Amino acid sequence: MSTHPTSSQLRNEETLTMVSAINQTLMSEMQRDERVMVFGEDVARSGGVFRATEGLMARFGDDRVVDMPLAEAAILGAAAGLAAGGMVPVPEIQFLGFSYQAMHQLAGQIARFRYRTLGRFNMGITIRAPFGGGVRTPELHSDSLEGQLTNIAGLKIVTPATAADAKGLLTEAIRDPDPVLFLEPLRGYRGIKGPVPSGEYRVPFGQARWAVAGDDATIIAWSYQVEVATRVARRFAEQGISVGVLDLRTLVPLDIASIVDAVERTGRIVVVEEAVPTGGFAAEIIATINEHAFYSLEAPPVRVSGFDTPYPVGMLEDTYVPDVRRIEAAVNKLLNATP
Amino acid sequence: MAPTLHNEDLVGILCEMIKARIASDRLWSLQRQGRIGTIAPINGQEATTVGASWALDPAHDWVVPQYREPMGLGRYGPEILHRFTAWAIGHPEGGHIPDPIRVFPPQISLATQILHAVGLAWALKMRKEPGVALTFFGDGSTSEGDFYEAGNLAGVLEVPVIFLCSNNQWAISTPASRQTASAGFAAKAEAFGIPGVTVDGNDPIAVLEVVGAARERALAGHGATLIEAINYRLGAHTTADDPTRYVPADELAAAQERDPLVVFRRQLEDRGIWDRSMQADAERSGEVAIDEAWAWATNLPLQQTDLFNHVFASPTPRQQQQQRDLTEYLRGTQ
Numbered sequence: 269m270s271t272h273p274t275s276s277q278l279r280n281e282e283t284l285t286m287v288s289a290i291n292q293t294l295m296s297e298m299q300r301d302e303r304v305m306v307f308g309e310d311v312a313r314s315g316g317v318f319r320a321t322e323g324l325m326a327r328f329g330d331d332r333v334v335d336m337p338l339a340e341a342a343i344l345g346a347a348a349g350l351a352a353g354g355m356v357p358v359p360e361i362q363f364l365g366f367s368y369q370a371m372h373q374l375a376g377q378i379a380r381f382r383y384r385t386l387g388r389f390n391m392g393i394t395i396r397a398p399f400g401g402g403v404r405t406p407e408l409h410s411d412s413l414e415g416q417l418t419n420i421a422g423l424k425i426v427t428p429a430t431a432a433d434a435k436g437l438l439t440e441a442i443r444d445p446d447p448v449l450f451l452e453p454l455r456g457y458r459g460i461k462g463p464v465p466s467g468e469y470r471v472p473f474g475q476a477r478w479a480v481a482g483d484d485a486t487i488i489a490w491s492y493q494v495e496v497a498t499r500v501a502r503r504f505a506e507q508g509i510s511v512g513v514l515d516l517r518t519l520v521p522l523d524i525a526s527i528v529d530a531v532e533r534t535g536r537i538v539v540v541e542e543a544v545p546t547g548g549f550a551a552e553i554i555a556t557i558n559e560h561a562f563y564s565l566e567a568p569p570v571r572v573s574g575f576d577t578p579y580p581v582g583m584l585e586d587t588y589v590p591d592v593r594r595i596e597a598a599v600n601k602l603l604n605a606t607p
Numbered sequence: 608m609a610p611t612l613h614n615e616d617l618v619g620i621l622c623e624m625i626k627a628r629i630a631s632d633r634l635w636s637l638q639r640q641g642r643i644g645t646i647a648p649i650n651g652q653e654a655t656t657v658g659a660s661w662a663l664d665p666a667h668d669w670v671v672p673q674y675r676e677p678m679g680l681g682r683y684g685p686e687i688l689h690r691f692t693a694w695a696i697g698h699p700e701g702g703h704i705p706d707p708i709r710v711f712p713p714q715i716s717l718a719t720q721i722l723h724a725v726g727l728a729w730a731l732k733m734r735k736e737p738g739v740a741l742t743f744f745g746d747g748s749t750s751e752g753d754f755y756e757a758g759n760l761a762g763v764l765e766v767p768v769i770f771l772c773s774n775n776q777w778a779i780s781t782p783a784s785r786q787t788a789s790a791g792f793a794a795k796a797e798a799f800g801i802p803g804v805t806v807d808g809n810d811p812i813a814v815l816e817v818v819g820a821a822r823e824r825a826l827a828g829h830g831a832t833l834i835e836a837i838n839y840r841l842g843a844h845t846t847a848d849d850p851t852r853y854v855p856a857d858e859l860a861a862a863q864e865r866d867p868l869v870v871f872r873r874q875l876e877d878r879g880i881w882d883r884s885m886q887a888d889a890e891r892s893g894e895v896a897i898d899e900a901w902a903w904a905t906n907l908p909l910q911q912t913d914l915f916n917h918v919f920a921s922p923t924p925r926q927q928q929q930q931r932d933l934t935e936y937l938r939g940t941q
Contacts, residue, residue, distance in 0.1 A: 305733070331733065337763055342722055342756035349726015349740070352711075353669075355733055357726075372753075376716045377723070385712055386703035387917040422918050445920040474924065521923035 280466040281432075287457035289431040289464045290320045290396075293438045294358065298328050301356060304442060307334035308343055308360030308396075317362060318398060318457050340370035344395065348378050352389045358442060364399035364451065365408030365579075378447045379422035390445040394438070400492050400542055401589040402455040404582040410454065411579045414490075414541065415548035417449055418519050424448045424473060425519040429494035431462045433517060436471030444473070453492035460495060474521035482512025485536035485599050488527065488553055490516040493540045493590060500595045511599055519549055527553065528561045535566030536602040540590050545573035567605035570598045612812065614880045620661055620811050621871055621881065622889045624653040627679035628868055629893035630688055630900070634678075634695055637901075638846040643695040649675045651841035654867035655773045656680065658811030659741060659836075662818035665709060667738030669731075671724040674713040676743045676773075681896070683710050688896060693904035699916070700907050709738075718744055718751035721770060725761045728768035728825075739825045741769040741818065747778025749795065750786050758799035758833065767825030769818060770833040773808060775840035780853040796833035808836030809867040841866060911937055 284292070298304045306324055308316075312335040315322030325333040336343050340361055347357040361367050367374060374395070381391050401410040418425050426441055426448055428434040434452070441448040453460070479494050480501040487497040494515040504511040514530050516523065531537060537557060539550040550571035557569055572590045580588050631648040638646050649656065656679030660670065665683050672680065677691040687710055694701025694713055702712040714720040724742035731738050748754055749772060761768050772792045776783050789795060796803025802824075806817045814836050821832035839862035843850045850859075875881035915922060915930045922930070 337756075337759055339756040339760065341753055342725075342760045345719060345722025345753060345757070346726035346729060346760060349723040349728070350730045350733075351726075352723065353727045353730020353734070355730045372716060372719060373722065377719050382920070383916075383918050384702040385917075386699055387920075388703050388706060390920060424919070522925060524924065 281463040282466060283461060284431045284464045285458050286428070286431045286434045286452070286460040287318055287320050289434040290438060290452065291322060292464075293435045294321060294324060295327065297358075297439060297442045298324065298332065302332075303354065303356040304358060305332050305334065305350065305355055306358045306360070307336050309336060309338055309362045311335060311360050316360065320396070320452070320457070321360065340366050341373050344370040344373035344378060347393045347395070348373065348381060348391060351391050351393050352381070356392055356442065358394045358396065361395060361397040363405075363409040364397040364413055365411040367397060367413070368408075374423070375420045379420045382446065383422055391447040392445045393447045394441040394444075394450055395448065396450045396452060398452045398454045398457070400453045400455060401579065401585050402492070404585070405454070407579075407581070410585065412541065412543035412574070414451075414519055415543055415552075418549055418552065419547075422447065423520065425451065426473065426517070427451045427490040427519060428517065429453075429456070429460070429479070429489075429491055429515045431460060432464045432469070433471055433477070435464050436469045437473070437517065439468075440470050440473060443470075451491060456492045456495070460492070471517065473518045474523050475517065476523040476526035477515045477517055478512060479515045480511070480513040483510040483534060485509075485538065485602055486512045486514055486530040486534045487538045487540060487595060487599065488514045488516065488530065489540040490519060493542060496590065496592060497540055497595060499592050500599065503592070503596065504599065509603070522556070524556060524560060527556060528564075531557055531561035532564045535564060536605075537565070537569040538595065538598045538602060539569065539571045540595055541571065541573050542589050543574050544576055545571060546576050548573060567602050570602055572598045612815070614878075616661065617812070617875055617878070618880060618885070620657050620815075621875055622892070623657045623660075623679065623681045624811065624868055624871065625886075625889045626681055626893040626896050627653045627657065629890065630678045630897045633897045633901075634692070635842075635846060637695075644697050645845050645847050646695050647675050647845045648842045649678045651839050651862070651867070652676075652773050652775055652808070653679055654811040654871060655771070655808040655814050655836040655838050656743070657682070658814030659743075659771055659818045661811070662815045662822055663741060664738070667709070667736065668822070669709045669711070669724070669727050669738065669740040671711045671720045671727065671740060671742035672713060673717070673720065673743050673745060673748070674715060677710070677713055680710060683708055685896060685899065688900040689903045692897070692900040693907060696904050698904060698907050698909060699913060701904070718748040718753035718757075720744065721748070721757035722753050722760070724768050724770075725757050725764070725766060728761070728766035728831075729764055732764075732766050737826060739767040739769055739822050741771055743771050743773055745778060746772060746774040746776065746783045746786050746792060747781065748772075749792050755798075758795065758801065758831070761831035762799040762801050765828070765830035767828075768831045769821045769825065770831065771818065772833065772835045774835050774837050777840050777844065777850075777854070779844040779848060780850075791835055793833055793835040799831070799833065801831045801833060803833045803835070805835045805837065808838030809865050809870060811867065811871060838867070839865065
């Protein structure tokens, strides 16, 4: 497990929104390595529907920053061929829910091409996709698909929760020889802002981060829910209760040691996810706790999830997406649990 | 522009076609003996496959096959048949065609490989490498979305790719007439803004010429071509299929009259460059080729814990733990 960036690293830093951190990282990686290509729907001329790719085409040209025909399978299928042909593709899926239209290329091809060819072809592809709720989108723009995606062997799943991690993890993703699904929280693009180290900054995969240190209970979260969980921890702190927040940062690879550490330290665990709970990633974490740290538990772990429904329309989504009150209630239930 | 063909090319093409048929028949009987898994014979598609490969430059051009063609890609070296045989056995080495051979492994998920070929061709263009990517797929695959997405994308990007639809008339039991209402498969090129060409897929020289022309066009920077090579599947879809349930016997008999191995052999005999002893030699070397492939594939080492290899460039801690646990479990069961 790593800690926050050290103060010496932070001496040269600037405050950025997450979307600016992503944009700057794409700039510097395209500058560093001319094999890096950015392509997707509306990424070039318009700079992306969230402006994450703004300015890239002007700087690197329309052969490396490419507006694609509206076809998700083509975006990912071509990425596989580009990777096999020696390029470093950074495709964008405009919204993660649209990846259903490319799932055969993602799960059936990209994730297993290295395995199928026994290491001949690396799929060094970084697929960027926004996801998560809270911004009143039309259907299929907000779905959290971690449960489905982490069930695909051969994909790394990266879920930054801070602007600094967006930079550090995206840099790592682009340089990683394996396919990475880089999930960006819709609400976080402008809603998350923070210090970002200047210059080269990498965050290794598989190292969770204590967003808040705590002794009485731990909330395990990733992506935007780290922000929500941190608010919950602050409210408990005001009452003198020490609730920690463990930001997983990457779901695959998973930092099991930090999860075990959280259980040993606090004995009480809440796992937060925005997704359908059945077969979901919170369930996976709780199973992992059972395997590795069952006897350190002081109460049964609790998950705060969406529900076993499709992601709902805007007027219902605030009920579906875990918020401060639901997480708080879950923590209270845990704190009051007696054997 | 047709490539210049010498008599030795014609002889070489027929030798490869014979080799492909012999490999296919051998793998069929090995499956019947329970020694390999399901296999899809190439019978009837040898002229299309070998003819197309002969138009390519193995040093620069990629081949992205479906799952029958590897038997007919001897032009890319004997390694292809070795690996394909290992693939048929179910050995992980079967999917690993070593660098620098520019051939992809067999593809099971139909039409997905067409997009891979577009990506490969795009990489060639980006890297300014002189080469093309040729991908094989069947009549059935043209009904998949990926076919249309690939054709459309290639048209927009103007990348050096050749789409070769090997129309063997059958997608398992579904005839080509149930795949499309359009006037042939080459006609679909119109919608992609690329040329579409139909060719007699039983004539390897005709295939070679249209692929050669498509290649010249691609290398000149003019982009993709869709080729429909019309042939006929002379056997079952796979070892798990019984075509007598749906292939009309008279239609099959007529197709057998046009068997590319018979027709092309006759052509070379008429030219005076093929005779009975050459036929016997070609058949013998076809048997040797599959013998060697079988010997190679059946002598590959394998451990059950190899199943973890190469999922990622380096395994995750969780995979390492699973591998250790499996190793220990397997040791306990010995």
